[in-house]
Amino acid sequence: MQEAVAQLRSEFGRDAVILHTKQKKRGLFGLFGQTVYEIIGAVDPEAAKHKERKPPKKVPASEPAGPTPRSHIWPENIDAIYQGLLATGIPRETANGLISDVLRGIPDAEWGNAHRIWSELANQISQQVSTVEPWTFEDGQGIAVFIGPTGVGKTTTIAKLAANFALVAGKKVGVITTDTYRIAAVDQLKTYADIIGIPFEVVFSPKELNTAVAKMQDRDLILIDTAGRSPSNQLHINELRSYFQGVPVEVHLVVSATTKESDIPRLVEVFGEIPIDRVVITKLDETTTYGIILHVSKLAKAPISFVTTGQGVPDDIEVADGQYIAKLILGDFI
Numbered sequence: 001m002q003e004a005v006a007q008l009r010s011e012f013g014r015d016a017v018i019l020h021t022k023q024k025k026r027g028l029f030g031l032f033g034q035t036v037y038e039i040i041g042a043v044d045p046e047a048a049k050h051k052e053r054k055p056p057k058k059v060p061a062s063e064p065a066g067p068t069p070r071s072h073i074w075p076e077n078i079d080a081i082y083q084g085l086l087a088t089g090i091p092r093e094t095a096n097g098l099i100s101d102v103l104r105g106i107p108d109a110e111w112g113n114a115h116r117i118w119s120e121l122a123n124q125i126s127q128q129v130s131t132v133e134p135w136t137f138e139d140g141q142g143i144a145v146f147i148g149p150t151g152v153g154k155t156t157t158i159a160k161l162a163a164n165f166a167l168v169a170g171k172k173v174g175v176i177t178t179d180t181y182r183i184a185a186v187d188q189l190k191t192y193a194d195i196i197g198i199p200f201e202v203v204f205s206p207k208e209l210n211t212a213v214a215k216m217q218d219r220d221l222i223l224i225d226t227a228g229r230s231p232s233n234q235l236h237i238n239e240l241r242s243y244f245q246g247v248p249v250e251v252h253l254v255v256s257a258t259t260k261e262s263d264i265p266r267l268v269e270v271f272g273e274i275p276i277d278r279v280v281i282t283k284l285d286e287t288t289t290y291g292i293i294l295h296v297s298k299l300a301k302a303p304i305s306f307v308t309t310g311q312g313v314p315d316d317i318e319v320a321d322g323q324y325i326a327k328l329i330l331g332d333f334i
Contacts, residue, residue: 089291150228
């Protein structure tokens with residue numbers, strides 16, 4: 001097997017990725033004869049274009065008999081599917097992993113069946129995107145804080161949740177904001193709270209937050225808004241974290257679906273210092289590619305709780321579901 005792997009990389013370069021291996025025996029029904037190893041590999045087209053492909057190594061006829069490896073580059077139809085995954089916003093490493101998992105799980109004869117492969121990819125994504133059901137309050141009061149960069153829709157998301165849980169689910173809801181940087185945000189939440197008929201508090205310090213939470217002990221659910229913070233401003237991140245020390249909060253990282261893939265790792269790393277319990281994806285209506293949902297879920301190691309699909313309160317919010325997200329990401333491919 002080691003010789004087979006070495007020959008694969010000799011022929012197609014060190015960027016070759018092993019997708020599938022199979023051990024066979026030549027002879028009657030494979031019961032007798034020489035052992036042969038079949039290896040299916042792939043080369044990332046972007047990596048390969050920057051490197052000159054080495055010519056195939058010729059094996060002298062005088063070499064002693066032994067296991068005979070067989071290697072293949074990625075079939076053209078699989079490469080087309082790979083490019084399709086990249087077009088959805090799924091990172092290269094994740095796309096490679098998804099296809100590798102799918103090819104390992106289906107017969108070789110099905111590799112040419114694009115419909116089968118896309119269907120299996122949808123299943124893989126739905127399983128890999130972790131989701132969580134809404135609060136049931138069986139364990140008592142829920143206290144949820146919403147953090148994230150500026151402009152991702154934290155305040156509007158809280159208004160939607162408050163309206164749904166108070167008016168539809170009939171729960172006792174309270175709202176607190178620590179966002180004293182934007183007067184408009186305070187006014188917006190206060191207006192929603194007044195319309196819904198729920199208590200609303202503005203706090204300026206961690207001590208005041210503890211006091212406000214204590215005043216809402218009779219609430220089933222407390223929703224806490226925060227000021228948007230830049231991942232580049234460590235001082236502001238530290239200040240944000242200080243608010244919730246000693247308060248049993250469930251932290252929801254709010255991420256816009258329009259966020260660039262390259263910005264996600266830094267965003268998750270910095271806000272993860274709080275740390276992150278749940279992820280909310282907003283602004284699905286403002287983009288046509290949704291691969292970052294899978295990207296965020298995997299990096300944050302936290303389930304997706306809700307997704308928002310517009311500015312409407314209370315309608316444009318949905319409970320996250322793996323199959324729904326997989327269909328959203330793959331779109332017309334399935």
